[in-house]
Structure formats: C-alpha cells, structure tokens
Amino acid sequence: MKTNAELQKDVQDAIKWEPLLNSAEIGVTAKDGVVSLTGVVDSYAKKVEAESAAKGINGVKAIVENIEVIYHNSYTKSDAEVANEILAAFKANYSIPDDKINVMVEDGRVTLEGEVQWNYEKEAAENSVHLLPGVKAIINDIAVKSLFHDKIEQKDVEDALERSVINSEDIVVSVSGTIVSLTGTVHSWYAKDEAARIAWKTPGIWEVINQLAVEYETAY
Template identity: 55%
Template sequence: MKTNEELQKDVQNAIKWEPLLHAAEIGVTAKDGVVTLSGIVDGYYKKQEAETAAKNVTGVKAVVEEIEIKYSNTFAKTDNEIAVEVLKALKDNWAVTEDHIKVKVEDGWVTLEGELNWNFQRLDAKTAISYLSGVRGVTNEIRIKSDIKNAIEKKDIEKALGRAWALDAKNIKVSVDGNKVKLSGFVDSIYQKDQAEHIVWKTPGIWSIDNELVVEYDYAAL
C-alpha cells in the first residue's frame, strides 16, 4: 500500500527514468490514485511518454493530463505544413493503408478518421505522426472493420488472457456479442487494464472493445 506522497514520488521517478523526459519540467500531484500531470514540453511525443510512464506505476487509477506543448519558432508550423507531413508519415508506414485514412489539422491538433482491418494499424497510424514537430495533439477516430468473418470465440480470448504473466485472468470477465467484446472485472493497475485490451485486440474479427475493467488498489491511511 502507498500513501499519496509515496505514489507522487513513484510517478516522479518513473517520469525522470524516461530518457526523453530527463530535462522536462513536469509537475505531479496524487490523490487517492488519481495522478495529475502538468508542465510544458516541446513535443507531443514527450507528453505521451509522461502519460505512459505514469500509467505504468502501481497504484495509479487514473491520469489527468494537463501538460502543455510549446514549440520554438524554429519548429512551429502551419496546419497545412503539418498536414503534408502527416500524410507523408502515413504513406511511409508499411503497416498503414494511408488511402483509407482521412486527416484533419486544426491549430496543430490532428484528427485521424477512416477504417482499418486491425487495431495495430490504428495504433501505428498515431505513432507515425506523434514525433512530427508542430503537432500539439492527436485524436484517433479510426474505426476497426475487419474483413475476417470467423466467429469470435470467448474461450479463445480467455485462454489468451490466461497466458499473460502480468494479468490475473480469473478476475477478468469476457463477453462477446458479434464483433464486439466487453471486458469487466478488476485489475491492479492501468497498465494491466491496457495490457488486457491489447491482448484481446489480437483476436481476428474484432471491431470494437468495451473495456470496463476497474483498477482496484488499497491506499495506506495517513
């Protein structure tokens, strides 16, 4: 069990441990498992790194991300310039079928829309543009619409979750409705919640996942 102060310190150390964030000035507060990140960074990817580092700390139930992105004049770009670079980055990524994706850029914020066959393609599309200068945020609205017609077997998903060393699969309930999967129950961390969803997305034929797993953790009394 951790106190709020211990959780705050663990998150601070996790962020400092990331090579890309050594020089970043990121503030951390913690209250009953809810961690708030604040500060200023010079790249969207650094904002993502900080959020991921915090989520992977045991005891973190939720992350409130209030980090601002400020680019120097050297790296500032117009929305048109960003859009051109986003389209090129998607085209250069072998995993992504770029002609299935529509791109919108407004004040440096990129929105991705369209349909792809697999979730890893959806994630790769976002990753491909996260390191571009000028990008202030990414909204990934790409939908998954698999061409695979195989019926989704609940027992196959349960077996896949059971093989994961980082999860206690007996606490996770799986429900299948056509192309949709619902996860419920509880896990010990946001990392486990995300990991469970990541594993399930590998199932052929899935179009969507409703991840209702609850992060449970007991905090030490002050």
C-alpha cells in the same frame, strides 16, 4: 500500500527516469490513486511519454492529464506542413493502409478518420504522428471494421488472456457480435492496457470496451 506522497514521488521518479523527459517541466499530484499531470512540454512525444511513465507505476488508478504542448518558434509549422509530413510518414510505414485514412490538421491538432481492418493499423497511424514537430494533440477516430466473418468465441479471448503474463483470473470477458467487453479487476494500469491489446487481436473484432478497474490499496 502507498500513501499519496509515496505515489506522487514514485511517479515523479518514473518521469525523471525517462531520457526524453525533463522532470522540471511536469507537475505531479496524487490523491487516492488518481494522478494529475500538469505543465508545459515542447513536443507531443513528451506529453505521451509522461502519461506512459505514470501508467507504469503501481498504485495509479486513473490519470488526469493537463500537459500543454508549446513549440519554440524554430519548430513551429503550418497546418499544411504538418499534414504533408503525416501523409509522408504514413507512406513510409507498411503497417498503415494510408489510402484508408483521412487526416485533418487545425492549429496543430490532428484528427485521424477512416476505416482499417485491424486495431494495430489504427495504433500505427497514431504512433507515427507522435514524433512529428508541430503536432499538439491527436484525436484518433479511425474505425476498426474487420473483413473476417467468423463468429468471435469468448473462450478464444479468455484463453489468450490466460496465456499472457497478466493475472487474468479476475477478468470477465463477454462477446456481443463484433464487440468484446472486459470487466472485473486488475492490479495495474499495464495489465488493463495489455488485456485490451490482447483482446484486439481477435479476428473479426470491431471494438473492445475496456471497463476493467485498477484495484490498488492506498494508505492515508
């Protein structure tokens, strides 16, 4: 069990451990497993890295992320420049079907729309935007619509979870058409994300509803 103070320190140490991050920029509070991140960073990549570092700590049940991205004047770009760099990044990545994705940029906030066949293509599009200067936020509204017409088998998803390193015995899988739902409990945020990632590999899938709860005892 961890106290609120212990969980706070663990997250602070995890952020400090990341080479990309300057721990002085990011404030951390913790209460009953809910971790709040605040502060100002000079790139969107740092914002993502801080959240990822917090997710990797045992005891974190939820994250409230209020980190603001403010660029120095030398890194400020127009929305047109950001959009053009995104399109160039898409063309340079073979995992991204760039002709299927629309990009909109407003005041550094990027919205991605369109349709792809696999979730990894949706993730690749978002990840390619993370490191670009001028990006302040990303809204990924890309829809996944597989061309596979085979019926999704619940047991196939369950078997894939059992083969993984996560403890899947408390995960309940249900299938409705092209949608896979995950309920039950896991013991870390990593396990929750990993379960969804595995489910997303199912041929024919359009959506994963990840309602897994992270259970971890917190001392008071």
